[in-house]
Amino acid sequence: MHEVSIMEQTLEIALNHAKQQGATQIHRIKMKVGTLSGVIPEALEFAFDVVTKGTIAETARFEIESIPVRCYCHHCNVEFQPDDFIDECPHCHQYSLDIRQGKELELTSLEVS
Template sequence: MHELSLMAETLAIALRNAEAQNARQIHRLTMAIGAASGVVPDALHFAFDVAIQGTIAANAELAIETIPVTCQCPQCQTQFSPPDWIYECPTCQTLVSQTLTGREIQLKSLEVS
């Protein structure tokens, strides 16, 4: 389960930032997770519940914002959100291998006191 190591690293970043702000408690972490990142939100929530034990984030909430997949066709430059895992341009039917968004894994914000 890579979500556990992902959450451990994310929590370490959050704790360093909270410490830099002299915070006593982390109330909420917001993460942006791309739909094609391979991260399973339920597994991430489970990992969060495990990782926060015994830290200043012990009573914190995890919010996940899902970032949809978007692509840009290299042939006709159309930007689109594919309806499934086949990234085919709706304008010219070119298969697209790269995404503009949807692979992000980011700690977006912290609420601390």
């Protein structure tokens, strides 16, 4: 489960930012997780509960914003959300290799005091 190591790294970033701000408590951590990121949100939530024990983030709320896949068709000059893992343009039925979103995995906000 690589989600534990991902969460350990995310928590380290959050703790460093909190320390820089002179904070003693982390109240909320929010992440964007793309559906093609290779991360299972439920496993990430479990990992959060495990790695925050004994830290200033132990009682923090953890929020995940799920980012759907968006592709771009160079033939039609249109962005689209594929119906499946096959990135076929719904207009011209050409396959797109231009994935514009859905691979995100990032810490987006942190609430501290």
